[in-house]
Amino acid sequence: DAKTTQPNSMESNEEEPVHLPCNHSTISGTDYIHWYRQLPSQGPEYVIHGLTSNVNNRMASLAIAEDRKSSTLILHRATLRDAAVYYCILNFPGTYKYIFGTGTRLKVLA
Amino acid sequence: DVKVTQSSRYLVKRTGEKVFLECVQDMDHENMFWYRQDPGLGLRLIYFSYDVKMKEKGDIPEGYSVSREKKERFSLILESASTNQTSMYLCASSLLLSTDTQYFGPGTRLTVL
Numbered sequence: 001d002a003k004t005t006q007p008n009s010m011e012s013n014e015e016e017p018v019h020l021p022c023n024h025s026t027i028s029g030t031d032y033i034h035w036y037r038q039l040p041s042q043g044p045e046y047v048i049h050g051l052t053s054n055v056n057n058r059m060a061s062l063a064i065a066e067d068r069k070s071s072t073l074i075l076h077r078a079t080l081r082d083a084a085v086y087y088c089i090l091n092f093p094g095t096y097k098y099i100f101g102t103g104t105r106l107k108v109l110a
Numbered sequence: 111d112v113k114v115t116q117s118s119r120y121l122v123k124r125t126g127e128k129v130f131l132e133c134v135q136d137m138d139h140e141n142m143f144w145y146r147q148d149p150g151l152g153l154r155l156i157y158f159s160y161d162v163k164m165k166e167k168g169d170i171p172e173g174y175s176v177s178r179e180k181k182e183r184f185s186l187i188l189e190s191a192s193t194n195q196t197s198m199y200l201c202a203s204s205l206l207l208s209t210d211t212q213y214f215g216p217g218t219r220l221t222v223l
Contacts, residue, residue, distance in 0.1 A: 036212075043114075043200050043214030044153070087152070096141065096160070098212060100153035 004088045009105040012078045020073040020104055022088030027068050032091045034098070035062065035073045037084040044087065044100075047073065083108045113137070114215035116201055122221045129188040131218050133201030140205065142184035143212065144168075144176060147198040159184055191222045 005023040012018040024033065034049040048055055048062045050071075055062040061074040075082055087103040117132035135142065141160050145153040145168075155168030157176040165176050173195060177185045184203075188195055198219050202212040 041216075043202070043217050044212075045214065046211040049211075096143070096155075096158050096166070098153075098155070100145075102150060102152045 003099070004090060004101050006086075006088055006101060006104045008102070009107065011107045011109060012075075013109050014080060015077050018075040018078045018082070018106065018108075020075075020086050020088075020106065021070065022072070023070045024088070024090055025069045027090055028092065030092060033062070033064060033068075033071050034089040034091055035060070036087045036089065036100075037082075038087070038103070039081075039084045047086070049091075078106075078108045080108050080110060082106065114201055114203055114213050116199075116215040116218050118218050119216060120219050120221075122223065123188075123191050124223050125192060127188075127191050127222075129191045129220065129222075131186040131188075131199055131201075131220070133184045133186070133203075133215055134182055135184075135201075135203040135213070136182065137203060137205070137213065138181065139203035139213075140181070141203060142178065143202040143204075144174075144184065144186045145200045145202065146170070147200055147217070153200065156186065191220075193222050196220060196222045 035047040036044040038044040048060050050062045063072045085103040085105050087100050089098050114135045123129050143158040144156040147153045154170050156174050159165045159178040175187045198217050200217045201215040204210045204212045
């Protein structure tokens with residue numbers, strides 16, 4: 001199974017953009033890249049996913065490197081409510097496998 | 111609004127007890143999942159079900175069983191609870207096997223004494 005590598009923790013100031021990196025050098029051509037986040041005392045929630053092209057939604061943007069060996073989740077203006085653990089996950093279509101790593105704990109400073 | 115509910119937020123049981131964790135989803139999803147979450151280990155898949163009465167083992171099925179008699183309900187069973195099963199248990203559901211979003215419940219924190 002392809003693996004992902006994320007920094008253990010990051011800090012950001014409120015109202016500033018945050019770039020959360022993820023390395024996935026063993027990604028296969030058909031693996032989708034998903035991002036979930038887990039707020040304190042809650043289950044994980046979906047943030048965004050993509051395959052090759054950059055993606056935007058109301059929560060965040062996903063920038064995928066041209067060789068797909070890395071990706072970056074971008075929160076355009078961090079708020080205190082964005083403090084969470086962010087997980088980068090690879091998923092092969094047609095399988096149930098989501099391999100969660102330990103994620104990046106994002107701390108947002110007021 | 112999509113919803114996955116779990117029967118308890120906190121549960122305390124004794125070693126050797128049989129424990130049932132219940133999960134219900136209201137989205138008519140085919141797939142349901144049970145994970146456990148431990149510090150430093152992230153989320154690990156215990157079992158998943160892709161249809162009523164159908165199940166497949168995940169990465170750490172030992173010591174657990176599951177039951178899915180109705181589409182909306184997926185139960186995790188600890189036949190004889192042990193202290194190393196103290197953990198946060200998370201249920202999730204999804205519509206398709208491929209890229210569809212998994213929706214998670216709030217979790218059950220189980221302590222086995």
